[in-house]
Amino acid sequence: MAVVVQKYGGSSVADIPRVKRVAQLATGARRAGDDVVVVVSAMGKTTDGLLKQAHEVSANPDRRELDMLLTVGERISMALLAMAIKDLGYDAISFTGSQSGIITNDTHSDARIMEVRPTRIQDALRAGKIVIVAGYQGVSTRKEVTTLGRGGSDTTAVALAAALNAQRCEIYSDVDGVYTADPRLAQAAIRMDVLSHVEMQEMAEAGAKVLNAQAVEWARRAGIVIHALKTGEPGPGTRVEPAPPRASGGVRAVVQRARVLWLSGEARADELLAFLDGHHAPADLCWLGGGRVTALLPLENLHGLEVFAAQLAEKFGGRLEAHTRFGAVSLVGDGLGASHATLGSALRVLAEAGHPVHHAAHSALRITLVTDADAVPAAVAVLHRAFLETPAAR
Numbered sequence: 524m525a526v527v528v529q530k531y532g533g534s535s536v537a538d539i540p541r542v543k544r545v546a547q548l549a550t551g552a553r554r555a556g557d558d559v560v561v562v563v564s565a566m567g568k569t570t571d572g573l574l575k576q577a578h579e580v581s582a583n584p585d586r587r588e589l590d591m592l593l594t595v596g597e598r599i600s601m602a603l604l605a606m607a608i609k610d611l612g613y614d615a616i617s618f619t620g621s622q623s624g625i626i627t628n629d630t631h632s633d634a635r636i637m638e639v640r641p642t643r644i645q646d647a648l649r650a651g652k653i654v655i656v657a658g659y660q661g662v663s664t665r666k667e668v669t670t671l672g673r674g675g676s677d678t679t680a681v682a683l684a685a686a687l688n689a690q691r692c693e694i695y696s697d698v699d700g701v702y703t704a705d706p707r708l709a710q711a712a713i714r715m716d717v718l719s720h721v722e723m724q725e726m727a728e729a730g731a732k733v734l735n736a737q738a739v740e741w742a743r744r745a746g747i748v749i750h751a752l753k754t755g756e757p758g759p760g761t762r763v764e765p766a767p768p769r770a771s772g773g774v775r776a777v778v779q780r781a782r783v784l785w786l787s788g789e790a791r792a793d794e795l796l797a798f799l800d801g802h803h804a805p806a807d808l809c810w811l812g813g814g815r816v817t818a819l820l821p822l823e824n825l826h827g828l829e830v831f832a833a834q835l836a837e838k839f840g841g842r843l844e845a846h847t848r849f850g851a852v853s854l855v856g857d858g859l860g861a862s863h864a865t866l867g868s869a870l871r872v873l874a875e876a877g878h879p880v881h882h883a884a885h886s887a888l889r890i891t892l893v894t895d896a897d898a899v900p901a902a903v904a905v906l907h908r909a910f911l912e913t914p915a916a917r
């Protein structure tokens with residue numbers, strides 16, 4: 524029998540009726556004759572709620588304890604879903620990340636999967652069970668419970684699909700695929716049928732939340748096709764797969780980070796990098812040299828920002844400034860590095876619309892423009908209009 528991995532995001536299991544609906548969908552796949560592994564996220568905004576509680580207790584919550592807390596969210600949904608499936612007359616069993624053999628490094632709250640040893644899952648499938656796995660979590664080689672960074676249930680699903688040699692890896696959420704921009708910001712955004720792993724990974728690194736960057740990276744390396752679909756509404760969705768040939772290398776999507784941590788000033792590069800690594804704060808982009816540094820850091824896995832900023836100030840004094848009033852808008856597309864034309868037009872479009880650009884970065888896959896956080900939504904809209912809504916742009 525073919526193995527199918529289905530992942531359901533937080534909104535798809537937000538309440539009991541929705542958990543029961545996912546139970547129906549999983550048993551439907553089982554009835555169709557597949558071995559079914561279901562990866563679940565925490566219910567609705569559970570993870571945000573747990574994080575809030577942690578920050579009420581401590582401004583800089585201990586990372587190990589934070590992971591002990593955050594992993595509870597997915598354990599709730601996995602157990603409830605297993606119960607619901609059993610009530611439908613199917614055999615099911617739930618496993619934590621550790622029981623599923625998800626082995627990670629020991630970077631608490633943003634761990635990376637090193638290896639997957641899914642023996643318990645394979646045994647359970649052989650015994651005819653539907654297997655439910657708590658997403659977003661693993662266990663380090665030191666036997667500590669870890670989490671995989673925000674949105675990390677996707678990574679669990681892809682890593683399991685690879686380890687189980689699954690025939691399909693389906694990521695279900697409340698949107699019906701991957702769009703050319705966040706449709707709340709650019710109303711004319713359209714769903715893409717197919718997208719390459721490299722482009723999707725770049726979109727995720729630049730802030731797109733629809734799929735997790737580490738998940739796409741894993742899929743790219745393992746050659747796994749990810750199918751992004753809407754829960755309960757069969758439709759074409761978006762397939763993320765090894766680079767399909769494309770005629771031209773234009774802009775494929777506009778992606779934003781509503782807010783970033785922006786570091787700029789004087790510091791020794793090696794000292795700054797060691798500081799960031801010590802705080803498990805990977806930069807998305809950085810420029811180093813001549814005693815000057817500029818770095819853009821995502822905020823979602825940087826728990827305890829105030830303490831981080833205070834320690835940064837202590838170490839580097841007033842020579843290095845840290846701001847959170849900026850955001851970043853990126854144009855993503857394989858082949859953008861071919862010329863500077865796109866960057867030139869993007870700068871012109873933003874200038875004409877009156878949005879400041881404090882910094883611009885250009886690579887083969889992406890152009891990132893740092894602007895005021897307030898300007899991000901409007902900047903996404905004008906850039907989408909300029910590059911993806913005119914016939915010439917397509």
Ligand code: ASP
Nearest residue numbers: 564570659673674675676
């Ligand atoms: N529950 C976690 C989060 O909210 C993981 C996930 O949803 O994938 O980030």
Ligand code: MG
Nearest residue numbers: 532533564674
């Ligand atoms: Mg999620």
